[in-house]
C-alpha cells in the first residue's frame with residue numbers, strides 16, 4: 590500500500606475546488622435562510638440564487654435566466670428533460686438517441702419502451718463517431734425527442750451538436766433536442782443558442798463543484814411537465830427548497846470553468862496527449878480506442894489487448910493510481926462496456942480497456958509516474974494471460 594494518490598478518474602467525479610467550497614460556506618453558516626422567505630434575513634440567500642442563475646445562463650449562453658432550472662444531478666436533469674417533454678405532449682411516441690449514451694438516459698429509454706414508446710438507438714463507427722445518416726433517416730413525423738450526448742463519458746468523443754440540431758430541425762421543426770452535456774461542461778465551450786439546443790443538462794461534480802447539484806437549460810419555446818411537483822420553486826418546474834450553498838458552489842465552479850477553458854484546451858490536452866503517446870509508444874499491446882475522433886481534452890481510452898482491465902486497475906491502485914475500466918461489473922459477471930461494444934472494439938481489447946481522465950489538478954510528474962510504472966504492470970498482467978501465442982505474434986508484428 591502507498592500513500593500516493595494520482596487521481597486520473599475525473600470523468601467519474603472531481604475534487605471540489607477550494608474556491609468553490611469557500612463560496613458555499615456562508616450559506617451553511619450565517620446565511621441559512623430559506624430563500625423564499627419574506628424577511629430581510631432571506632435576501633442574501635435569494636440574491637445568491639439569482640446571481641448563480643445568471644452565471645449558469647452565461648455558462649451555457651442561454652438567452653434568459655428563466656431558462657435555467659437547478660436540479661440535484663445530471664441524472665435528474667436528463668430525467669426532467671426527457672420525461673418533461675414526453676409528458677407535455679403525449680401524442681408523439683417516437684424517440685431517437687444514441688447507442689452510447691450514459692445509463693441515466695439509456696435505462697430511462699428502456700423503461701419508456703415498456704410504456705409503449707418506440708426508441709431508435711443510433712450507432713457509432715469504430716472511432717465512436719455518431720452515424721449522422723442513420724440519425725437523419727430515423728427522424729419522422731412522430732419523433733417527439735432526439736437526445737444525444739455532447740461528449741461521451743468513456744471515450745471523450747465529441748458529437749457535432751450543431752450539425753445534429755440542423756438535421757433534426759430540417760426534418761421536423763416540432764422535434765425537441767435534448768443534449769446531455771455532463772461530460773462537456775467545463776471542458777469545452779457550450780453555447781445552446783449557437784448549437785440550436787432545446788434542453789441541456791449539466792452536473793456540478795464533473796467540474797469541481799460537489800456531488801448533488803446540477804442544472805437543466807430549457808429554452809423558452811420548450812414546454813415541459815415537471816417531474817417533481819410541490820412548491821413554486823424554479824418557476825414551478827422543479828419543486829423543493831433551493832439548495833442555496835450547492836447552487837452558490839455550482840456557480841463558482843462554472844465561473845472557474847469558464848476561466849479555465851483555455852488551460853483545458855492547451856495544458857490538460859498536452860498532459861493527456863503525453864500520457865496517451867507515452868503508453869501507446871511503450872506498450873506493444875496498447876491501442877487507442879478512439880482513433881482520430883475529436884475528443885474533450887482530458888480523456889483517453891486505451892485498450893490493452895489479450896488482458897483484463899480489472900487486473901490492470903488493481904495493480905494501478907496498489908501504486909495509488911486511480912483510473913477506470915471500460916468494463917462494468919454487473920452481478921458478478923464482467924460485462925464489456927456498451928460504448929466500446931457499440932464501437933466494435935475488437936474482443937481482444939474490449940476487456941482490457943482503461944479510461945484515463947485528467948483535471949486542472951493533474952500534475953506533469955503524475956503523468957510521468959504512470960508512464961514509468963505502467964509498462965511493468967502490463968508485463969506482469971501479460972505474463973498470466975491465457976493468450977500467450979497471440980501476444981507473442983502481436984509483439985513480433987509491432988516490431989519489438
Ligand code: PLP
Nearest residue numbers: 662663664691742769771772792
Ligand atoms: N451523463 C453523463 C455523460 C455522465 O458521465 C454522468 C455521470 O457519470 C451522468 C450523465 C450522470 O450525472 P450524475 O452523476 O450527476 O447524475
